[in-house]
């Protein structure tokens with residue numbers, strides 16, 4: 464057997480097997496393939512297939528699209544590979560948000576120019592909105608929608624608000640005393656209780 468060469472197929476090439484090495488001189492076992500025994504230095508340890516029996520010490524479960532709502536959205540997008548642009552809605556804040564969400568993320572320069580041009584146009588249409596890159600101007604988001612829709616699928620992606628209750632504060636802002644009361648939604652209207660009154664949010668007339 465020649466030094467460190469693969470002789471048995473393992474999971475790295477699609478076989479359902481874990482392969483390890485056993486030293487013919489001292490009997491030590493090692494997992495990472497070497498041309499020598501890491502314990503005694505003898506050359507050409509023997510490759511063996513693990514039986515498959517063992518003890519599980521730790522597992523982690525990666526759930527993609529965990530809720531029915533997210534699943535419906537991802538199935539909709541995956542079934543339509545010609546989607547060029549995506550617009551989602553975020554909570555209020557006067558932001559026109561765009562990718563990347565992950566820290567240090569960058570766009571291809573040509574994509575950056577397209578996103579910038581659209582965001583600048585948006586700022587003109589909505590004077591109280593600001594163009595922002597999620598991780599740079601707001602906060603880091605790992606595994607956010609943009610890093611899938613833009614990063615993986617190449618879709619021009621934005622997220623912004625329909626309205627912000629501070630934009631017309633006299634009419635829309637929450638009153639005082641709103642702390643431990645949960646807003647409830649009844650018949651499509653959001654109902655919030657305050658100290659002295661009840662605010663009902665719905666479609667503008």
Ligand SMILES: [Zn+2]
Nearest residue numbers: 486489500503
């Ligand atoms: Zn050895």
